[in-house]
């Protein structure tokens with residue numbers, strides 16, 4: 111069966127096996143010499159692709175929920191959407207959430223995902239109390255920040271390469287309402303938006319959408335977005351006051367699968383960036399339900415089809431705080447003059463990284479750019495790699511489909527330690543993905 | 552505690568149906584072989600939908616035990632969904648009667664044996680509903696799975712007769728005929744993506760058939776037309792087809 115992840119690139123003919131019990135999974139381990147776990151396939155590239163895939167989606171039970179303490183335990187295939195469905199009505203929220211709720215708990219841990227609150231609240235795994243992992247020989251091992259810590263810090267961010275995460279216990283965050291007090295501020299250029307990030311370092315959520323096509327003086331022109339969980343008193347007098355923990359369901363707009371890729375030529379990307387930027391003028395402060403604030407793209411269903419059949423990739427890099435400004439300038443410079451047009455560009459200031467071996471975030475700015483795949487794209491991205499490396503940065507594995515093994519080893523300081531540990535724990539090299547082959551992990 | 556009884560509760564389709572009905576606030580009894588595994592599902596459903604869920608060990612092939620098994624339930628269910636099924640290996644069954652028997656007994660005799668007991672109770676109480684999952688495979692026998700197909704054909708006919716008998720006492724019987732569904736049963740088969748639905752889609756159709764008072768449904772709906780075409784192909788031609 112042909113299968114690809116969110117970017118629709120690359121594609122592989124794979125055998126997919128589901129499992130409903132731990133016993134089923136053990137059987138799969140016995141049948142297949144090599145395999146990789148896959149959740150909802152929301153990584154952009156090839157992290158969860160291999161000739162044999164074990165899908166965790168049928169292994170999705172919520173095992174325990176303490177609504178007093180806000181602690182939940184779920185099987186790894188449970189999606190963050192399912193977690194929210196149960197937690198929000200009881201006044202709890204995800205401690206950290208990526209920009210889509212259609213990811214699994216296992217995927218969130220394996221990529222050590224971050225959210226708009228990274229500068230204050232860290233990565234998802236920082237809120238994981240414990241988990242169980244099945245190693246290559248079928249043995250199930252529990253680990254946490256305290257117990258088998260070495261395994262824990264390697265599995266969080268470990269891209270499924272050490273074993274299959276079976277379940278995890280994690281802490282939720284208390285909320286009074288399902289709404290967010292949102293503020294948008296326009297920034298005229300890169301300096302201005304970076305100043306805003308510094309100025310609003312105390313805000314719980316912050317992110318900026320950058321117009322990458324704007325040149326010269328306007329380079330880095332952006333819309334800076336802030337958010338705080340709305341308190342009950344914030345909603346007083348509004349239509350949401352009566353049922354503060356409920357939000358009504360919205361209809362999804364689906365993008366037809368045959369969206370031709372020429373629709374996204376330079377002109378239309380420009381139009382999109384322009385429209386987005388203009389709209390921000392009129393929207394300053396607002397109350398938004400959490401779906402609108404955190405998951406604006408989920409409302410459009412399969413928006414990835416917009417790029418057409420050739421697919422796309424997301425280039426997400428992070429550079430240390432002290433070199434970020436220089437680095438971002440160089441990147442935006444090449445991008446605004448280059449022939450490759452990113453459709454979306456997002457900027458965010460991370461807080462300190464955690465000790466997980468392959469975790470992506472480090473203190474500094476992260477820039478994420480979506481590019482439709484063209485024959486010249488990869489050599490263009492290679493030139494961006496050089497800049498990122500020069501400034502001491504790295505790329506996010508969950509978004510990557512093309513970086514070189516060399517780039518990986520030089521940019522991830524703990525790459526060698528991770529590979530050593532993989533030799534120890536997975537001597538037969540059972541867990542493999544197209545990505546791990548490419549990066550020689 | 553009024554509840555819906557689910558036989559074969561660990562099947563993918565039954566799990567999806569459980570979620571649908573649970574979301575409506577109905578309590579459940581999950582009956583399955585290896586019911587310790589069903590305990591995880593029970594806990595999950597309780598947390599998600601704040602309903603009550605109990606589990607029972609159930610083997611469709613334990614014909615003699617069915618009467619006392621049903622009598623042992625703490626109270627009688629509002630209705631029952633039967634999702635028990637076994638595709639088996641057609642080729643093996645052609646030379647191995649044990650396999651062929653297992654297919655026929657699971658899909659037909661086992662279901663009939665327990666549903667008889669339940670039907671008698673519902674008839675006496677003049678209340679209840681029965682949802683049986685049969686299959687489009689029962690609409691016409693094909694070389695690739697005719698042990699399965701013929702036992703589903705028999706089950707379809709059984710449900711039709713039962714409906715005829717029980718409609719007098721206001722007990723509803725719904726026959727569900729899924730086409731291709733991506734589940735544990737079909738995991739190793741190459742199914743045509745265009746014609747294959749998810750267990751969740753099947754569950755949605757089942758709930759809507761229940762709410763609309765339908766007797767027989769195909770799911771997805773277009774299977775009604777596909778099967779209509781398959782059924783009118785003259786036998787002279789059909790027998791030569793590679794289906």
Ligand SMILES: Cc1cc2nc3c(=O)[nH]c(=O)nc-3n(C[C@H](O)[C@H](O)[C@H](O)COP(=O)(O)OP(=O)(O)OC[C@H]3O[C@@H](n4cnc5c(N)ncnc54)[C@H](O)[C@@H]3O)c2cc1C
Pocket residue numbers: 115116146147148149150151152153154157158166186187207208209210212213214215216217218220221222223224225226268269270271273274275276407508509543
């Ligand atoms: C629209 C969109 C927005 C996004 N926004 C963000 C964001 O803001 N921040 C962020 O950090 N990420 C973001 N992502 C990326 C996404 O959060 C990650 O790629 C996440 O890992 C996807 O989870 P998944 O369940 O789809 O896993 P998959 O994509 O299927 O797999 C991802 C990796 O996890 C591994 N894996 C999955 N399940 C298990 C398991 N049970 N045990 C072991 N390994 C496992 C796989 O082997 C693979 O290496 C975004 C993605 C999209 C599509």
Ligand SMILES: NC(=O)c1ccc[n+]([C@@H]2O[C@H](COP(=O)([O-])OP(=O)(O)OC[C@H]3O[C@@H](n4cnc5c(N)ncnc54)[C@H](OP(=O)(O)O)[C@@H]3O)[C@@H](O)[C@H]2O)c1
Pocket residue numbers: 558559560561562563564565583584585609610611612633634635636637638657661684685686687728729730731732733734735736737
């Ligand atoms: N998938 C399809 O394409 C498709 C198409 C048409 C109809 N159907 C029908 O849909 C129903 C559900 O099937 P599914 O697709 O969800 O596949 P499934 O997961 O394989 O479900 C079959 C279920 O039947 C149970 N079962 C088998 N023998 C049993 C026995 N002796 N006693 C008790 N339970 C027994 C199995 O229990 P265990 O979990 O203990 O093994 C399993 O839960 C079946 O009736 C099937 O024939 C499926």
